[in-house]
Amino acid sequence: MTELKPARILAIETSCDETACAILENGRALLSSVVASQMEIHARYGGVFPEVASRQHVLSIMPVVQQALAQAHLTLNDIDAIAVTQGPGLAGSLIVGVNMAKGMALALDKPLVGVNHLEGHIYSSWVYEAGDKVPPEPQFPLMALLVSGGHTELNLMTDHLSYQRLGSTLDDAAGEAFDKVARLLELPYPGGPSIQQEAEEGNPERFNFPRAWLDGTWNFSFSGVKTSVLYEVNDLKKRSSNIPVQDLAASFQKAVVDVLFKKTMNAAREFGAKEILVAGGVSANRALRKAFKAQTEFPVHIPPLSLCTDNAAMIGAAGYFRYALGYVSEMDLDVLPAWPLS
Numbered sequence: 001m002t003e004l005k006p007a008r009i010l011a012i013e014t015s016c017d018e019t020a021c022a023i024l025e026n027g028r029a030l031l032s033s034v035v036a037s038q039m040e041i042h043a044r045y046g047g048v049f050p051e052v053a054s055r056q057h058v059l060s061i062m063p064v065v066q067q068a069l070a071q072a073h074l075t076l077n078d079i080d081a082i083a084v085t086q087g088p089g090l091a092g093s094l095i096v097g098v099n100m101a102k103g104m105a106l107a108l109d110k111p112l113v114g115v116n117h118l119e120g121h122i123y124s125s126w127v128y129e130a131g132d133k134v135p136p137e138p139q140f141p142l143m144a145l146l147v148s149g150g151h152t153e154l155n156l157m158t159d160h161l162s163y164q165r166l167g168s169t170l171d172d173a174a175g176e177a178f179d180k181v182a183r184l185l186e187l188p189y190p191g192g193p194s195i196q197q198e199a200e201e202g203n204p205e206r207f208n209f210p211r212a213w214l215d216g217t218w219n220f221s222f223s224g225v226k227t228s229v230l231y232e233v234n235d236l237k238k239r240s241s242n243i244p245v246q247d248l249a250a251s252f253q254k255a256v257v258d259v260l261f262k263k264t265m266n267a268a269r270e271f272g273a274k275e276i277l278v279a280g281g282v283s284a285n286r287a288l289r290k291a292f293k294a295q296t297e298f299p300v301h302i303p304p305l306s307l308c309t310d311n312a313a314m315i316g317a318a319g320y321f322r323y324a325l326g327y328v329s330e331m332d333l334d335v336l337p338a339w340p341l342s
């Protein structure tokens with residue numbers, strides 16, 4: 001590939017309930033990353049309350065940007081371009097970040113780069129802490145499994161910014177299934193980490209929950225396994241008030257991880273991928289990470305835990321490649337609450 005022009009990107013992410021800003025050099029070296037989480041506020045409601053989320057972004061955005069600059073020991077004059085999450089996400093939340101980014105780009109007379117949040121998740125594997133040993137860069141063709149709260153997709157990447165969506169979920173996203181099953185097991189929000197914690201003490205073989213293989217397609221479905229857990233819980237409740245939450249969590253987690261892992265491996269083989277990449281909030285799941293790291297057939301890229309859930313470093317990485325490859329946005333950039341990657 002031809003050498004890309006060097007650039008320092010300031011990136012903003014406000015698609016859901018995290019207000020985040022990061023500064024990156026050349027799409028990979030992370031100079032600073034600040035994430036103000038609203039998790040505790042939304043935990044009271046058992047999920048993200050959109051209007052509360054937007055108002056928290058308004059309160060946090062300025063201090064978060066200032067902190068990111070201070071941590072990197074930089075001023076706005078040192079920034080070459082502003083990247084921002086354009087969608088998918090909550091419209092009222094996205095607007096706060098997009099307007100901040102537009103204001104900064106206008107005041108500094110610097111380019112503005114709109115980034116797809118899902119593309120950001122994928123690019124989190126390009127990021128490393130400035131000063132650390134440089135990790136290997138993902139190589140194309142790359143099989144990318146994207147597993148977040150709102151999306152579950154398999155994408156074949158043959159080059160930068162090029163995605164062939166092979167399949168996606170027909171109903172719930174993997175993270176959504178974790179969140180819903182956590183709720184029915186009366187575990188705290190957010191559901192993914194709660195299920196993981198319980199699962200680690202449980203027996204994954206106790207309940208044989210269904211796996212939707214959807215043979216002949218690269219699609220996923222997680223509503224069946226969720227409903228099976230519900231039926232099992234209702235059944236167990238009829239017999240005892242003592243619900244085996246840990247075994248239920250472990251068996252559910254295993255059913256989801258089995259499908260995600262095996263379908264990704266099969267897709268990588270079928271499409272001749274050189275490497276595998278796993279991204280999105282569910283890539284923080286220890287059982288899923290373990291499954292991918294245990295196989296030796298493909299080099300696998302999974303971001304460090306701090307970059308699995310929403311952050312701005314990943315938006316800066318994707319934003320850099322967009323900027324360097326000439327995809328700069330217009331100043332009338334709109335928010336796109338539902339915006340497929342491919």
Ligand code: KG4
Nearest residue numbers: 148149150175192193281282284285309310
């Ligand atoms: O990528 P993300 O932070 O936000 C979206 O773009 O949706 O993903 C959030 C999702 C939630 O559904 C959350 O429960 C799930 O990621 N998650 C996990 C874990 N950590 C977060 N799921 C399973 N195991 C985890 N450790």
Ligand code: ZN
Nearest residue numbers: 148281309310
């Ligand atoms: Zn996300």
